Amino acid sequence: MSRQHVVTSSELQSLRDLELVTRKTVEGLRHGLHRSPFHGYSAEFSQYRHYRPGDDLKYVDWKAFGRTDRLYTRQFRETTNLSALFVLDVSRSMDFPRGDGPLGASKFDLARQVTAILGTLVLDQGDAAGVLAVDDRPRLVPPRSGHHHLRVFLSQLANLAPAGGASLGDALKQAATVMKRRGLVIVVSDFYEDQDALPQVRRLARMGHDVVVVHILAREELAFDVGGAAEFVDLESGRTLMVQPSTVREGYTTAVQQWLATVHDTVTRDGMEYLRLVTGAPLEPALRRFLLHRRGGR
Amino acid sequence: MSVVWLAPMALAGLALLAIPIAVHLLVRQHSRRVEFPSLRFLLPSQLAAFRRRHIQDAWLLACRAAVIAAAALALAGPVIQSASRSEAYRARIARAVIVEPGTAAASAASAAGDAFVSKTFARDRLSDAIADATRWLEAQPPASREVVFVGAVRRGSVTAGDLRAVQASAGIRFVVAGGGLAGRDTQLSVLRSLPAGLMIEQRQVHFEDDSTRVTAGATTAAASDLVRIVAAPADQPLADAALRAVLGEGLRWHDPTQRVLIAWDGTDEAMVQRAVTGATLVRMPRPDPPSTAASALAVAIEQVTSAPTGVMEPVRIRDEQLQAWSRPPNGVPAEAPATDEGDRRWLWGLVLALLAIEHWLRRTTVVAVATAPVTEARVA
Numbered sequence: 049m050s051r052q053h054v055v056t057s058s059e060l061q062s063l064r065d066l067e068l069v070t071r072k073t074v075e076g077l078r079h080g081l082h083r084s085p086f087h088g089y090s091a092e093f094s095q096y097r098h099y100r101p102g103d104d105l106k107y108v109d110w111k112a113f114g115r116t117d118r119l120y121t122r123q124f125r126e127t128t129n130l131s132a133l134f135v136l137d138v139s140r141s142m143d144f145p146r147g148d149g150p151l152g153a154s155k156f157d158l159a160r161q162v163t164a165i166l167g168t169l170v171l172d173q174g175d176a177a178g179v180l181a182v183d184d185r186p187r188l189v190p191p192r193s194g195h196h197h198l199r200v201f202l203s204q205l206a207n208l209a210p211a212g213g214a215s216l217g218d219a220l221k222q223a224a225t226v227m228k229r230r231g232l233v234i235v236v237s238d239f240y241e242d243q244d245a246l247p248q249v250r251r252l253a254r255m256g257h258d259v260v261v262v263h264i265l266a267r268e269e270l271a272f273d274v275g276g277a278a279e280f281v282d283l284e285s286g287r288t289l290m291v292q293p294s295t296v297r298e299g300y301t302t303a304v305q306q307w308l309a310t311v312h313d314t315v316t317r318d319g320m321e322y323l324r325l326v327t328g329a330p331l332e333p334a335l336r337r338f339l340l341h342r343r344g345g346r
Numbered sequence: 347m348s349v350v351w352l353a354p355m356a357l358a359g360l361a362l363l364a365i366p367i368a369v370h371l372l373v374r375q376h377s378r379r380v381e382f383p384s385l386r387f388l389l390p391s392q393l394a395a396f397r398r399r400h401i402q403d404a405w406l407l408a409c410r411a412a413v414i415a416a417a418a419l420a421l422a423g424p425v426i427q428s429a430s431r432s433e434a435y436r437a438r439i440a441r442a443v444i445v446e447p448g449t450a451a452a453s454a455a456s457a458a459g460d461a462f463v464s465k466t467f468a469r470d471r472l473s474d475a476i477a478d479a480t481r482w483l484e485a486q487p488p489a490s491r492e493v494v495f496v497g498a499v500r501r502g503s504v505t506a507g508d509l510r511a512v513q514a515s516a517g518i519r520f521v522v523a524g525g526g527l528a529g530r531d532t533q534l535s536v537l538r539s540l541p542a543g544l545m546i547e548q549r550q551v552h553f554e555d556d557s558t559r560v561t562a563g564a565t566t567a568a569a570s571d572l573v574r575i576v577a578a579p580a581d582q583p584l585a586d587a588a589l590r591a592v593l594g595e596g597l598r599w600h601d602p603t604q605r606v607l608i609a610w611d612g613t614d615e616a617m618v619q620r621a622v623t624g625a626t627l628v629r630m631p632r633p634d635p636p637s638t639a640a641s642a643l644a645v646a647i648e649q650v651t652s653a654p655t656g657v658m659e660p661v662r663i664r665d666e667q668l669q670a671w672s673r674p675p676n677g678v679p680a681e682a683p684a685t686d687e688g689d690r691r692w693l694w695g696l697v698l699a700l701l702a703i704e705h706w707l708r709r710t711t712v713v714a715v716a717t718a719p720v721t722e723a724r725v726a
Contacts (some may be wrong), residue, residue: 155383242383268381278378282385289385303387335705338551 056181096120104192130175130232131191134163135223136205137237137264138212140182140283144266145327155264156210158327159236161264166234167334172237180226180239182219186214186224213284217244220252230256238264239311246314253318260321263311269327272300352423352690359418366410389665409704411459413697419667420693438462439490442516444472446497453523457494472504473616482517490675491516496523499663506655509671517675520668527553535650535659537601538567539593542570546602570689572605576621578612578719585610588639595645598652606647642718 099108099119110119141154163179169195170177178191179201189204216237223233233252237246239261253259268274274293281288308324315322323338325331351357376552382388439701441461445454445468457463469475476493483491495504499522500568512518533551559619577585589608605625609618610632618627630646633639 132586144381144383146381186657238383266383274380276378278380280380280382280388283383287385288379289388291388300387307387316722 052188058326064153068079074095094123097123102316113222129193130173131229132167132170132175132177132232132234133191133227134167134177135216135219135235135237136160136181136208137214137216137235138177138208138210139212140210140232141238141240142216142264143210143283145268152316153327155238155266155327156208157333158325159262159264160205161327161331162335163236163265164202165235165268165331167201168198170232171201174278176283177201178226179206182214182216183210186215188222188270190226191231214241215244216241217248220245220248220313224248224252224255225257227252227257230258231268232258232260234260234262236262236264242314243309246311249304249315249320250318257319258321260323261311261315263308263322264322265298265308265324265326267326270304270326272297272304279341347429348427350425350427354422354426357422357483359421360415362418363411364412366407366414393532406704406707409700409707413700413704416600416693416697417698420690420697423690424693426689439492439675439677440464440483440486441492441494442467442483443494443496444468444475444479446472446495446503449523453496455522457496461492466548472508473511476508476641480511480513480516483513486679488543490677492519492675493517494521496517496521499668500525501663504671506671515676518671518673520672522662522668529549533563534540534598535602536596537572537593537599538596539563539590540565542567544570544572544593547596551588563726567603569598569605570600572599573608574606574621574625575608575610575643576613576618577610577632578614581610581612584639586637587642588633588643591640592644592647597645598648600653604651606650607641634656680707 057267090261096109096112097120099121103121107122109120109122112118120304136159138156142154142159146154162301167179168178174193176191177197181187181204189201203345214237215236216239220235235245235249249259249261254317272293277292279288279292306326312322312324312336321338321342323334327335382618432649436491441458441464443454443457443464445466447468447470449468454466454468458466463486465479467479469477469478479493483493491513493516498521499505504520509518526708530553532551532553534551536547536549538545538547544567545565550561550563552559552561566704572630573589575585575589576582606628606629607618607622607625608628609622610630612632628646628650630642633642685713
């Protein structure tokens with residue numbers, strides 16, 4: 049089977065100068081660019097604190113003692129590497145709109161592109177990245193680092209195809225077990241299962257993970273510009289419904305907007321990042337704004 | 347028990363059963379299908395929204411097919427011929443009731459009885475009523491036919507000629523209504539010679555169905571020259587004797603002031619002219635033979651002195667005659683099917699019920715679609 053082209057090189061090159069940095073401190077095993085949740089004793093000075101018996105005397109700032117006659121212990125910010133897990137929805141609902149169009153034609157294509165780009169950025173900066181593909185049978189590529197793993201990561205993404213239904217809530221529970229240390233969890237989905245998924249997303253955030261919700265939507269879903277009565281088929285359940293779009297369009301769009309607002313508010317209320325991407329819209333500017341926003345929040 | 351179809355050609359309408367089946371199949375095959383990520387936010391449209399491959403679709407199809415089948419069967423007009431229905435069919439009768447004007451309506455209604463179908467005819471002329479009744483009977487569905495005459499059946503009101511206009515297959519029956527003719531009274535003034543002289547006597551006459559009763563009343567004295575008779579000298583004794591005999595029995599004398607002069611042929615004309623002054627002159631031939639002189643004289647006088655009473659003697663047609671004219675109706679033609687009856691009304695009722703069920707099924711399906719996606723369609 050030929051390997052599919054997940055992301056164009058131009059898209060990747062345009063973002064390679066950006067670092068995927070986390071706004072929160074993360075726990076890692078290696079030194080890196082990211083702030084550690086622990087105040088260790090590394091190269092970068094962080095702050096002073098009052099001396100406590102037992103502190104290593106070599107970190108006592110004697111000059112400050114001379115000036116103030118008080119003992120202060122210097123603390124350093126320890127940098128470590130990032131472990132990122134992409135929870136990617138590969139259910140049938142992501143296979144929309146269907147067709148053999150160019151890259152980014154369907155929600156799944158867009159989600160895979162985003163995952164590949166961000167995963168490549170994470171791996172290129174020396175951090176670990178993994179992916180948990182969510183469909184009927186969740187498949188996990190554990191977070192690892194290294195250029196070899198980048199090939200594995202991209203290869204696994206290329207081999208994914210939308211199939212079956214999604215149990216995003218269960219997958220996020222599994223993600224909580226995979227991410228034993230606090231890290232970055234990026235959930236890429238259309239979130240039609242939001243009532244089960246969002247509580248698990250909030251649970252991950254409460255566990256200390258830096259959670260990013262990437263909400264993937266199709267332009268056709270938002271506009272609902274379907275003409276004439278048609279039999280609508282649910283991509284996952286196969287359930288059918290005769291619908292006269294002209295009579296339900298207003299109610300549909302209103303309900304969708306309310307739903308989007310609810311998801312956004314739920315995610316951002318707990319301090320999580322929310323990124324909404326729509327098929328057909330330019331991807332690169334949206335990602336650039338997102339990454340610059342995260343860097344600015346550092 | 348058997349079934350007779352009144353309009354068997356309508357059974358071809360069962361072929362229309364193919365329409366709802368074809369519609370279901372064609373809609374299923376040719377409807378545009380749009381794959382959509384989730385039906386979560388798709389409320390069903392008010393006009394056309396139903397779930398397919400759902401058991402209710404089969405019920406809907408079956409219901410629609412049943413509507414067409416029931417309508418076709420109703421149009422075909424089935425008649426289920428059971429034993430009881432056949433017996434009732436053979437016993438039914440179409441009855442034309444001819445009512446004599448003035449007869450009570452209740453009598454006509456009771457005469458109609460338990461007829462399968464009946465109609466009352468009241469015309470001024472009996473022949474018109476019989477003609478209308480005959481035409482009406484011929485237009486009725488197969489049944490025994492009968493013409494019933496309701497009224498007083500006075501003599502002369504119905505004749506054998508009238509009854510010949512009634513078709514031979516129809517029975518004839520008479521119903522004497524009113525419980526008998528009413529008695530009537532009248533008063534007569536009679537000029538009579540009594541020992542006290544010539545008198546005007548008032549008589550009360552009462553007519554009954556089968557008897558007449560006369561009662562003498564008050565008498566008043568009358569002028570002695572109210573009635574005179576003149577004749578040739580040879581006939582004068584006979585004339586006087588005849589007049590006395592007539593007055594002895596009495597003459598109807600309507601006007602007590604009227605004077606009458608009877609002149610037999612052969613009387614001297616000059617004498618007649620002298621005597622007639624102020625009197626009504628009645629000329630008459632000399633009665634021959636002389637023995638008839640009194641009766642001839644009475645007839646001649648009463649022609650000018652009596653007045654019509656306006657009272658007919660009420661005589662009913664004899665029961666024997668009515669019995670002779672009556673005849674039973676022929677039965678229902680055995681070869682005639684019961685084409686005027688049918689069970690189609692029950693089938694039309696079934697059609698209405700099925701239409702209501704079909705409407706309910708459609709509403710139920712739409713409601714189910716409107717409420718079900720909350721849990722099912724969200725699984726996307």
